[in-house]
Amino acid sequence: MIRVFIVDDHPVVIEGIHSLLQHEKDIEWVGHAMNAQSCLGYFVHNTADIILMDINLPDMNGVDLCAVIKEKYPGVFVLGLSTSNQGLYIKKMMENGASGYILKNSSREDVLKAIHAVADGCIYFSGEVGEALKQYQKSAPVALPAISRREREVLGLIAEGYTNPEIAEKLFVSQFTVDSHRKNLIAKLNVKNTAMLIRFAVEHKLV
Amino acid sequence: MIRVFIVDDHPVVIEGIHSLLQHEKDIEWVGHAMNAQSCLGYFVHNTADIILMDINLPDMNGVDLCAVIKEKYPGVFVLGLSTSNQGLYIKKMMENGASGYILKNSSREDVLKAIHAVADGCIYFSGEVGEALKQYQKSAPVALPAISRREREVLGLIAEGYTNPEIAEKLFVSQFTVDSHRKNLIAKLNVKNTAMLIRFAVEHKLV
DNA sequence: GCAAAAATCCCTCTTTCCGGTGATTTTGCG
DNA sequence: CGCAAAATCACCGGAAAGAGGGATTTTTGC
Numbered sequence: 001m002i003r004v005f006i007v008d009d010h011p012v013v014i015e016g017i018h019s020l021l022q023h024e025k026d027i028e029w030v031g032h033a034m035n036a037q038s039c040l041g042y043f044v045h046n047t048a049d050i051i052l053m054d055i056n057l058p059d060m061n062g063v064d065l066c067a068v069i070k071e072k073y074p075g076v077f078v079l080g081l082s083t084s085n086q087g088l089y090i091k092k093m094m095e096n097g098a099s100g101y102i103l104k105n106s107s108r109e110d111v112l113k114a115i116h117a118v119a120d121g122c123i124y125f126s127g128e129v130g131e132a133l134k135q136y137q138k139s140a141p142v143a144l145p146a147i148s149r150r151e152r153e154v155l156g157l158i159a160e161g162y163t164n165p166e167i168a169e170k171l172f173v174s175q176f177t178v179d180s181h182r183k184n185l186i187a188k189l190n191v192k193n194t195a196m197l198i199r200f201a202v203e204h205k206l207v
Numbered sequence: 208m209i210r211v212f213i214v215d216d217h218p219v220v221i222e223g224i225h226s227l228l229q230h231e232k233d234i235e236w237v238g239h240a241m242n243a244q245s246c247l248g249y250f251v252h253n254t255a256d257i258i259l260m261d262i263n264l265p266d267m268n269g270v271d272l273c274a275v276i277k278e279k280y281p282g283v284f285v286l287g288l289s290t291s292n293q294g295l296y297i298k299k300m301m302e303n304g305a306s307g308y309i310l311k312n313s314s315r316e317d318v319l320k321a322i323h324a325v326a327d328g329c330i331y332f333s334g335e336v337g338e339a340l341k342q343y344q345k346s347a348p349v350a351l352p353a354i355s356r357r358e359r360e361v362l363g364l365i366a367e368g369y370t371n372p373e374i375a376e377k378l379f380v381s382q383f384t385v386d387s388h389r390k391n392l393i394a395k396l397n398v399k400n401t402a403m404l405i406r407f408a409v410e411h412k413l414v
Numbered sequence: 415g416c417a418a419a420a421a422t423c424c425c426t427c428t429t430t431c432c433g434g435t436g437a438t439t440t441t442g443c444g
Numbered sequence: 445c446g447c448a449a450a451a452t453c454a455c456c457g458g459a460a461a462g463a464g465g466g467a468t469t470t471t472t473g474c
Binding site (some may be wrong): 054093110113117121122123124125126127128158159160161163191192193194195196197198199201202205207 | 317319324327328329330331332333334337341365367368370398399400401402403404405406408409410412414
């Protein structure tokens with residue numbers, strides 16, 4: 001018996017999912033909340049196996065709520081639920097411990113599959129969500145300015161905290177050279193300073 | 208009818224999966240390869256819906272093979288397959304376009320569930336893999352020195368390329384204050400300078 | 415209410431960064 | 445070979461960061 005709880009500020013969605021699940025023999029509907037606070041309130045004295053969680057809530061966004069839930073009750077699985085198919089939020093929610101993601105307009109089969117997979121400890125994304133996620137993950141490799149081998153080498157050393165003079169010594173070149181590479185990197189990658197350079201590099205897996 | 212191809216250098220695994228799938232009515236076994244080259248050779252004149260792909264191959268690792276396949280044949284879904292339950296490789300394989308991951312010692316049900324989910328365009332991880340992936344993703348939050356709210360705020364602005372004076376203006380405080388926060392961050396996180404600070408922050412998802 | 419933690423502010427000095435503007439030498443490739 | 449890109453080196457000057465001292469005032473947690 002899988003106990004399901006839902007958090008969503010749209011009554012229509014709650015009703016929809018409820019009617020979709022109410023005839024399932026292995027699924028028990030334990031309750032719902034329309035905001036993060038009452039959801040957390042419920043879990044003080046009750047529990048569930050799976051929370052279907054909207055990403056847009058009036059008092060707290062789903063990403064943060066997910067983090068709080070997984071922090072307090074690691075055994076409760078969170079299944080993201082949204083109309084908007086946005087890779088960024090999905091990714092963040094997964095990083096905060098969610099077990100999957102489906103769209104509100106998913107088919108009955110999709111919803112049931114997702115619930116069962118998640119209840120088994122698996123991770124599940126419905127098809128369209130998977131597409132969005134892949135697209136988001138692939139945003140990096142496209143249109144990256146060409147960075148030369150030496151520049152990448154310098155970039156790596158900068159990321160490790162070495163200064164221009166230190167890098168110059170390591171590479172047996174003048175510090176002017178290293179400085180040139182650094183400036184070229186900043187120009188090529190269209191960033192303002194070293195901080196942004198490193199952020200860009202790490203996010204795009206250049207280091 | 209789901210056409211399944213498998214790449215694995217262990218005959219035992221190929222046989223195992225084969226016998227596991229051969230009585231499934233909606234699954235067609237279209238062939239197998241024991242290394243990356245012959246797998247790529249197969250796809251020159253043939254195709255499949257799903258490739259079950261080992262992560263350890265003699266001539267090329269699964270992560271790279273996955274990238275090549277998805278590059279040449281984006282419509283073919285790759286389902287990772289391994290004995291080793293290593294978060295890092297799983298993550299890399301997913302970044303290269305895989306649609307899921309299962310362990311070789313997964314149950315018959317798990318394998319079939321995964322194949323069907325992936326064939327539907329969904330993303331699927333078997334339970335143990337999900338655990339490993341979460342564990343890997345969660346490697347960050349452990350043993351992180353306590354960073355105050357204000358420090359995190361400053362950290363975010365540094366990562367966006369703002370200088371101390373700029374941040375001071377944004378937050379309506381003195382630049383000395385911002386400088387203090389920056390220094391405290393560098394001290395707390397035990398890094399040498401801003402470059403390392405940002406690298407650490409991005410890698411540990413503080414920004 | 416009290417102590418600890420956080421947030422705020424201030425100063426000096428040295429080093430590093432960053433922008434701009436050059437140049438020469440080496441290397442990769444058709 | 446010859447061209448283009450990469451890699452190298454050089455200087456200036458202002459801005460910012462980093463190391464080292466302090467200090468005070470709010471919050472916040474018991």
